[in-house]
Amino acid sequence: MSYEFNVLGTAEVRRDGVPVEVGHARQLSVLAVLLVDVNQVVSVDKLLARVWGEAPPRQAKSALYSYMSRLRTALDGLPIVRRSGGYVLEADPESIDLHRFRSLTARGEHGEAVALVRGVPFEGLHGEWFDSLRETLAGEITAAELDHTDSRLAAGEHRALVAELTARTNERPLDERLAGQLMRALIGADRRPDALAYYSRLKHRLADELGLDPGPALRDLHASLTQRPQWSAHQLSPAPQGFTGREAELAALEDGPIVTITGPAGTGKTWLALHWAHAHAADYPDGQLFVDLNGSDPADVVRAFITALGTAPDGIPPEPHAQTALYRTLLADRRMLIVLDNAADTAQVVPLLPGTPRCRVIVTSRERLPGLVTAHGARPVVL
Known part of the structure; x- marks a missing residue:
């Protein structure tokens, strides 16, 4: 027997997917207070204040005891335990959409969190405490929506x-x-x-x-x-001297917006990338970005690229998702060449990919980077 408690909208209880009748709004309010503080003892005084207000009527305490008895019957198999001074609802927090929402946002899974919201939280339940809680949750939901939008823009x-x-x-x-x-x-x-x-x-x-x-x-x-002219960057390392051969590999670099050059150390991956990049720099009039990723945190590289593209320090948003979104926005209508040298793995590269095929990306690595090939359509060149 599994329970599901939904309060991010009209408050409801489901048992094995079937709605459970838990009584009138006041009784449901008592349950809602226990759900907010699940697995914690909620004192009788706190329950009375949250459900009836700061000045509860004389009969409120006896009504509370009656509601607890009815809730125990309705929630057969789920304990509401009387403890010293109060009550505790013992349940899995993940069965309550409010706690699942907060757990997902803490893990950065904002899209899944936002999907749990079905309307106005605790809709149908009244009182100052619920009004204050709704206001708090409205801010949390808005923040999750904004973070999710940053991820989608990225x-x-x-x-x-x-x-x-x-x-x-x-x-x-x-x-x-x-x-x-x-x-x-x-x-x-x-x-x-x-x-x-x-x-x-x-x-x-x-x-x-x-x-x-x-x-x-x-x-x-x-x-x-x-002020587009201020946003041009030219970061390529010097062109290698005495470069010869590699005609087939150079030709392969012409295909697709993302190309990976992979092979063991010493096979000339960086030289090949830089030779091609200098030969084709004029095809990318908005500039070139270059980074040696050896041991780098991609979040640091994103911030460096945003700065190279002209953003003032106080204009860089604090959230990594928002920084990646800004980076891709700055590249959205530009034609730039981006060389990512010495990538350790696909995860290090993905935050640095532009969101437009106008830009060309060349990635070098000792690893084959199959994730870039399968998920992002990169053209592999193996040395």
Whole structure:
């Protein structure tokens, strides 16, 4: 027998997938308080205050005892235990969508967390305590939605997000993080004029309603659209001298937006990559990025690339997902060459991939990097 408790919407209980009748709203409120503090003793005074308010009526305590008896009957097989001074509901926290939501967000699985939300949390339950809890959860849900959107932007879902983000910015027109996400989606969807127009409208609204200018992250994003010459980077190491041969391998580097050059140490992987890169640099007028990944944390490389592309330090968002999203947004309408040398594995490379086929990526590694080939369509060149 398995129970499922849902409070991220209308509060309900399911046993083996079938709805369980647990009584009227006040009785359900008592259960909801125990669910929030599952496996913890909730004192009688706290239960009374949360369900009836700070000044509960005289008969509230006897009503509480009656509700506990009825809940035990309704939740047959699930213990509500009387402990010194209070009650405790003993259950698996993962059976309660609220605790599952918080566990998923703590692990960075924001999409799965957001999918648990079915409406207004604790809908149908009233009182100051539930109102305060709803307000807290609204902030947590909004943060999870924003983090999930950053992940989707980092994955290149710009076009799919435009309509959704437009609706959400209409609901929260002064939320600058949300505004930046809409601008990045528009840029990635080849709608730069729309992104500029949206920024202009937002700037005027912030000035009129709050007397403020857009924050540094939005200003830098706007600068990436209006001051494009400042965003060019030329980071290639010097071209190798005396390079000869490798005609077949050089020809293979022409195919596809991502190419891997793999082989044992000393086979000339870096030389091959740099020779091709210098020979074709003119094909990438917006610049070239280069990094030796040997032992590097990809998050550090993303920040370095964002900086090389002209973003001021105070314009770099703190969250890794948001940094990757910004990096891909900056590349969205540019044609750049990116050389990632000495990659240890696929996981080190993926955060550094642009979300557009306009850019060319060359990766060198001693490993075969099958994940890049199968999941990202990389063309392998083996030395």
